[in-house]
Amino acid sequence: xKNDALQDWGLRLVVFxxxxxxxxxxxxxxxxxxxxxxxxxVSGLFQLWFVxxxxxxxxYISNQALLLGYAVSLAVAIPLGLxxxxxxxxxxxxxxxVGVLLAMPVAPLIPIVIIALGLGLxxxxxxxxxxxxxxxxxxxxxxxxxxxxSLIEMAKSFGASEGQIWRRIVIPGAMPAIFAGMxxxxxxAITGMVMVELLLVASGLGRLLLEFSGRMQSDLxxxxxxxxxxxxxxxxAAMRAIERRIARWAPDISVG
Amino acid sequence: MIRVRGLSKQFxxxxxxxxxxxxxxxxxxxVRDNEFITVIGPSGCGKTTLLRIIAGLIPYDRGEIxxxxxxxxxxxxxxxxVFQNFALMPWADVLAxxxxxxxxxxxxxxxxxxxxxxxxxxxxxxNFEKRLPKELSGGMQQRVGLAxxxxxNPKILLMDEPFGxxxxxxxRLLQEQLLRLWEHERKTVVFITHSMDEAVMLGDRxxxxxxxxxxxxxxxxxxxxxxxxxELEKSSAFLEVKEYLWENLRVMQVE
Numbered sequence: 001x002k003n004d005a006l007q008d009w010g011l012r013l014v015v016f017x018x019x020x021x022x023x024x025x026x027x028x029x030x031x032x033x034x035x036x037x038x039x040x041x042v043s044g045l046f047q048l049w050f051v052x053x054x055x056x057x058x059x060y061i062s063n064q065a066l067l068l069g070y071a072v073s074l075a076v077a078i079p080l081g082l083x084x085x086x087x088x089x090x091x092x093x094x095x096x097x098v099g100v101l102l103a104m105p106v107a108p109l110i111p112i113v114i115i116a117l118g119l120g121l122x123x124x125x126x127x128x129x130x131x132x133x134x135x136x137x138x139x140x141x142x143x144x145x146x147x148x149x150s151l152i153e154m155a156k157s158f159g160a161s162e163g164q165i166w167r168r169i170v171i172p173g174a175m176p177a178i179f180a181g182m183x184x185x186x187x188x189a190i191t192g193m194v195m196v197e198l199l200l201v202a203s204g205l206g207r208l209l210l211e212f213s214g215r216m217q218s219d220l221x222x223x224x225x226x227x228x229x230x231x232x233x234x235x236x237a238a239m240r241a242i243e244r245r246i247a248r249w250a251p252d253i254s255v256g
Numbered sequence: 257m258i259r260v261r262g263l264s265k266q267f268x269x270x271x272x273x274x275x276x277x278x279x280x281x282x283x284x285x286x287v288r289d290n291e292f293i294t295v296i297g298p299s300g301c302g303k304t305t306l307l308r309i310i311a312g313l314i315p316y317d318r319g320e321i322x323x324x325x326x327x328x329x330x331x332x333x334x335x336x337x338v339f340q341n342f343a344l345m346p347w348a349d350v351l352a353x354x355x356x357x358x359x360x361x362x363x364x365x366x367x368x369x370x371x372x373x374x375x376x377x378x379x380x381x382x383n384f385e386k387r388l389p390k391e392l393s394g395g396m397q398q399r400v401g402l403a404x405x406x407x408x409n410p411k412i413l414l415m416d417e418p419f420g421x422x423x424x425x426x427x428r429l430l431q432e433q434l435l436r437l438w439e440h441e442r443k444t445v446v447f448i449t450h451s452m453d454e455a456v457m458l459g460d461r462x463x464x465x466x467x468x469x470x471x472x473x474x475x476x477x478x479x480x481x482x483x484x485x486x487e488l489e490k491s492s493a494f495l496e497v498k499e500y501l502w503e504n505l506r507v508m509q510v511e
Contacts, residue, residue, distance in 0.1 A: 148343070151343055153313055153343070154337070154339060156313055156331055157312075158336070158357040159331045159360060164360055168345075168356070172348075173345075247347065249390070
């Protein structure tokens with residue numbers, strides 16, 4: 001186990017170094033003024049983190065929409081998914097809407113949402129929810145469906161009530177899939193957050209990005225994107241740590 | 257005593273017309289207290305369905321089932337089931353799996369832990385309390401299933417091909433262990449199997465069923481004394497009953 005992890009990280013480091021090296025080499029030989037070199041990007045990142053305090057402010061503003069929206073998504077999506085997984089009529093009711101939400105591109109809806117809800121926080125939260133929640137619902141439903149029916153029968157054979165079946169069998173059994181949905185949902189929520197800020201409501205990180213690119217400060221544009229990625233990875237890692245404690249029994253079924 | 261009278265079960269329902277299947281037809285059965293009944297029949301004869309009906313897990317269409325005179329309307333504390341696929345919760349360790357039935361039935365935590373530990377020891381898994389099911393062999397998993405069923409101290413143990421998915425050696429070991437446990441505390445057992453050896457080795461009587469729709473072909477007494485030891489497999493009585501079962505089953509299997 002330990003050795004495998006070491007080898008994995010070794011390989012990743014090699015690939016990373018190769019990409020960064022190629023990047024650096026290619027740009028120092030080309031005449032492209034817009035693309036930053038890797039080193040410039042790194043120094044941009046340092047500037048964002050330690051010099052320019054607007055970054056932290058922007059991060060805070062963006063995260064309000066992200067965290068609120070994500071929390072609302074979980075609060076709506078998980079109960080819906082659980083219900084759809086266990087109750088036939090609920091599934092039939094939700095199925096067409098879920099299909100529409102899965103297929104529908106969310107970005108074109110942003111203007112409509114802003115017309116309806118204005119340019120404030122609530123629009124941004126709503127867009128984040130639109131981006132994230134359906135994937136959490138779908139995964140939760142699939143997780144409930146995948147719970148071994150013989151476990152439910154076993155619980156019934158001991159006289160378990162419907163409530164006990166939910167608490168003791170259905171929810172723990174669906175946990176790995178719920179976590180997979182939460183991870184995918186988090187990625188979508190971050191996309192939604194940045195997209196709404198870039199497209200219409202100029203605030204937070206999106207506004208920062210627009211500013212930097214308007215001034216052709218491509219090193220800072222890259223650095224901001226990298227900073228968003230680092231935040232996403234940190235959130236995902238935290239989630240994985242929680243998941244490992246709660247659902248250590250399950251094989252890793254996550255995507256991404 | 258379990259008494260089954262004229263029991264019939266149809267799948268798909270009457271209103272589904274041609275899609276419906278008659279699984280059980282006019283089953284009569286009486287299981288005495290502390291008796292060990294094995295049920296054998298060709299695949300698809302509805303033996304598992306019969307067990308699940310007695311367990312109160314699925315409804316039946318016609319006939320009646322009573323346990324000590326009381327009609328069966330659902331699962332009850334007088335019965336516990338051991339499942340073919342073990343039905344262990346993969347997220348729970350051995351101890352939590354064994355306490356499950358006790359907790360569902362509202363036993364206080366200390367008491368159910370103590371009871372579960374006692375049974376885990378009885379089935380020989382005392383060092384595996386903290387293991388997850390996936391870390392155990394099939395035989396060990398079914399011993400957990402058996403401990404879980406025994407923990408709630410049922411009068412009747414319903415066993416649905418409990419050793420069917422195990423390899424021959426493990427199966428034999430578990431049969432012997434089950435027999436020892438049963439000698440120690442005689443419960444009423446209904447044991448579904450598709451192994452003729454198992455049916456004869458374990459049962460006081462063997463219930464032979466016909467293919468769909470499942471009916472009782474015959475109740476066969478097993479004239480072997482207890483405790484049942486492996487040597488009995490070579491006895492003429494054992495071989496005779498087994499041969500008789502095979503003659504009957506072979507004819508049914510042709511279809």
